[in-house]
Amino acid sequence: MKTSRRNFLKMSVGAATAIGATASILPEEVFAADKREFSPDAVGMFYDSTKCIGCQACVISCYEINFVNRQSYIDNVIAPEDQNFIEREDLIPKLAPEDQFNPERPWLNVQTNDYRFRNIIQKYVDPEDNVHFIKHQCMHCNHPECVSVCPVTALTKDPVDGVVDYDANRCIGCRYCQIACPFFIPKFEWKRAVPKIVKCDMCKSTLGANNIAGTGCTNACPTGAVIYGKRVDLMKDAKQRISNNPGKYFKDIVYGEYENGGTDVIYLSAVDYKHLGFDERMEHISFAETSENLIHTIYKYGIAPIGVFIALVTVIKGNINKHKNHDDTDSHDNNPNTTIDKNKKNKGGN
Amino acid sequence: MGSHKNEYDVQKSKIFTPAFYVFSVIVLISVFIIIYRYVMGIGYVSNLNDGWPWGIWIAYDVAVGTSIACGGYVLAITIYVMNNFKYHPMIRSAVLASMFGYCLAGLSVMVDIGRPWNSYNFFVPSQWQFNSALFEVALCIMAYSLVLIIEFLPAVYERTSTLTKYPRIAAFSKMGYKYIDKLLFLFLSVGVLLPTMHQSSLGTLMVATGFRLDDLWQTNFLPLLFLTNAVLMGFSVIVFETMLTTSLFKRSFEKEIISLSRIIPYVAVAFILIRFVSLTTSGAWGSVFTSGTLSVVFWLEIILLLIPSFIIYATQFGKSQRGLFVSAMTLMLGAGLYRFSVYLIGFEPGPGWGNYFPSINEFMITVGLISIEIVGYMVIVKLLQVLPNVSKSH
Numbered sequence: 001m002k003t004s005r006r007n008f009l010k011m012s013v014g015a016a017t018a019i020g021a022t023a024s025i026l027p028e029e030v031f032a033a034d035k036r037e038f039s040p041d042a043v044g045m046f047y048d049s050t051k052c053i054g055c056q057a058c059v060i061s062c063y064e065i066n067f068v069n070r071q072s073y074i075d076n077v078i079a080p081e082d083q084n085f086i087e088r089e090d091l092i093p094k095l096a097p098e099d100q101f102n103p104e105r106p107w108l109n110v111q112t113n114d115y116r117f118r119n120i121i122q123k124y125v126d127p128e129d130n131v132h133f134i135k136h137q138c139m140h141c142n143h144p145e146c147v148s149v150c151p152v153t154a155l156t157k158d159p160v161d162g163v164v165d166y167d168a169n170r171c172i173g174c175r176y177c178q179i180a181c182p183f184f185i186p187k188f189e190w191k192r193a194v195p196k197i198v199k200c201d202m203c204k205s206t207l208g209a210n211n212i213a214g215t216g217c218t219n220a221c222p223t224g225a226v227i228y229g230k231r232v233d234l235m236k237d238a239k240q241r242i243s244n245n246p247g248k249y250f251k252d253i254v255y256g257e258y259e260n261g262g263t264d265v266i267y268l269s270a271v272d273y274k275h276l277g278f279d280e281r282m283e284h285i286s287f288a289e290t291s292e293n294l295i296h297t298i299y300k301y302g303i304a305p306i307g308v309f310i311a312l313v314t315v316i317k318g319n320i321n322k323h324k325n326h327d328d329t330d331s332h333d334n335n336p337n338t339t340i341d342k343n344k345k346n347k348g349g350n
Numbered sequence: 351m352g353s354h355k356n357e358y359d360v361q362k363s364k365i366f367t368p369a370f371y372v373f374s375v376i377v378l379i380s381v382f383i384i385i386y387r388y389v390m391g392i393g394y395v396s397n398l399n400d401g402w403p404w405g406i407w408i409a410y411d412v413a414v415g416t417s418i419a420c421g422g423y424v425l426a427i428t429i430y431v432m433n434n435f436k437y438h439p440m441i442r443s444a445v446l447a448s449m450f451g452y453c454l455a456g457l458s459v460m461v462d463i464g465r466p467w468n469s470y471n472f473f474v475p476s477q478w479q480f481n482s483a484l485f486e487v488a489l490c491i492m493a494y495s496l497v498l499i500i501e502f503l504p505a506v507y508e509r510t511s512t513l514t515k516y517p518r519i520a521a522f523s524k525m526g527y528k529y530i531d532k533l534l535f536l537f538l539s540v541g542v543l544l545p546t547m548h549q550s551s552l553g554t555l556m557v558a559t560g561f562r563l564d565d566l567w568q569t570n571f572l573p574l575l576f577l578t579n580a581v582l583m584g585f586s587v588i589v590f591e592t593m594l595t596t597s598l599f600k601r602s603f604e605k606e607i608i609s610l611s612r613i614i615p616y617v618a619v620a621f622i623l624i625r626f627v628s629l630t631t632s633g634a635w636g637s638v639f640t641s642g643t644l645s646v647v648f649w650l651e652i653i654l655l656l657i658p659s660f661i662i663y664a665t666q667f668g669k670s671q672r673g674l675f676v677s678a679m680t681l682m683l684g685a686g687l688y689r690f691s692v693y694l695i696g697f698e699p700g701p702g703w704g705n706y707f708p709s710i711n712e713f714m715i716t717v718g719l720i721s722i723e724i725v726g727y728m729v730i731v732k733l734l735q736v737l738p739n740v741s742k743s744h
Binding site: 096111112114145148149150151152153154168169170171172173174175176178179180182184187188189190191192193194195196277279281282283287288290291292294295296298299305308309312313315316317319320322323 | 388389390391392393394398399400401403404430431433435459462463464465466468469471472474476477478479480481482483484485486488534535536538539540542543546547550551554555556557558559560561562570573697700701702
């Protein structure tokens, strides 16, 4: 036993050092900046909080297009006969019991983005009683966590227009995207036997793939607080507004230029973004980058698993044969204790 | 072919005990709840919501459950890699428990995921996603469940090959036994490789959550920590299981377990050391006293590992039947709590989501799955040669 324990310890220490060494060279690689370039044709949305009056026209427009009348909008994009029956079922708007008509509280109950509302407006009142609004929907990150973690590629980022899209026909409903999203965006239809993930796809599924006119929310906005366009143009616009109004915007930054590795949806606001529901701990590199680097370091070219496998086969086969030989010399009087004793003697001899 | 025959023994006691009926009723209840969940939707049976997308079905059944099922894994390493064949009589019961653990984790995932009919996508190469730790975990768990079933088949074949009434089945069993015996080294190698991969990937899985996992747990060492944790859990479970069958089935005390338990303190200390190194690299020492409940959980994890490790390492009580049982159970609690923290307690649901506590139905499904494991284990050890043969003199 003593020998083997020492062996085991040696091996564990060896393995630990090997993995530890790998882990210790990680940080440089892991914390390098996100090198992903934006597609020049990436589309996005630009929301200027100082222009928003909180009318929620965008919320209702999105609700109408993507929830209530989703089926008729999608029929314009994909012919009904090309949709399978689960897709048809998916398109029927179904309200959870708590959201159905209630005579005692007849108004809509909207707290946050949910399976009905892919974008919402939230309000923040600062200590000077100034009101600030914020529009929350999918940020369409350049290196999205949800796409990175989805085990079956149900979530994809379009390489050209940059839209992070969802395919219910692939989704297994594991909800890892919800766990990983640092903006808390993907929502799930909890009260449904055939549930799907719900998130903004810039109206790609409902208004068509190449909508030049804009998304449901940008078309509905009466003040131009949220506008649709190519990300490069929107970014220029945002920078222009900052230089025209120095001091008006928080720290003169465009939120989404670098946050989480950069996002296709960008923001301007007069107050700190931490008050508007964006976490302070957001980094300039996507957490997807960190986890992918870790995974691909451990499994680089499959060297580690293949190497371990070959080593295991050799060692295990050798040990089994050794053990079997002892069995044979014992002429099938299989007493494991005597076998072990012989093993020990052998080891001692070596 | 009867080379291992004397090592294992059929547990000679009644199958239909009161415990059997109690657990079977629990299984039936949970089956009804599972049917209700499929007809109505996950939200009708669970307290899961958009802030807490993963509850105990993932945190307990998958993350903790598969680590409890690592007994077969660590024992295979001890016996076949470290060449300690004196523990060989214990392998079958460990493999049986692991088989149940892994298959039920898979079953639990099927209850948990919203669109299980799309699971075939795991086998469509164009949809493979090598960036996703979950992809690897899913494939490895499926493959390993299969390997565990194959590793357990010899026990079944031993029984079916004696069915003189059905010569065909008997002949097939003899053949199957022979081939598995011949290729055993291959199945064992895969069976050691796969848990090494997916147990570490269960840790990698939460790296992508970034700040949504509290600093006390979020680190690039998660894969190494989860692997060490799985080994620790595996050894503790073997000790726990052996003690449990010893007292429940009134068997004589297997002395081998004392020498096997000697390794536990070393693994536990290694785990805690890696944990401390990871806290240093992620600069989280500042929050070990200042995070309220989370700090308490953090220290609880460490204390639950350190105290039983000390008992096993240094005291005479740690060599007694009761001492080993209590220590192993405490170790399992500590190691399991760590996984629970990474998957639930340390997770940040987002603004306005409050706390999560499983609903009764949700809890019942998990209890039902555990009951399947207990009933299955109890029945199979009374039908097949699984438990170590302790009637022999040592």
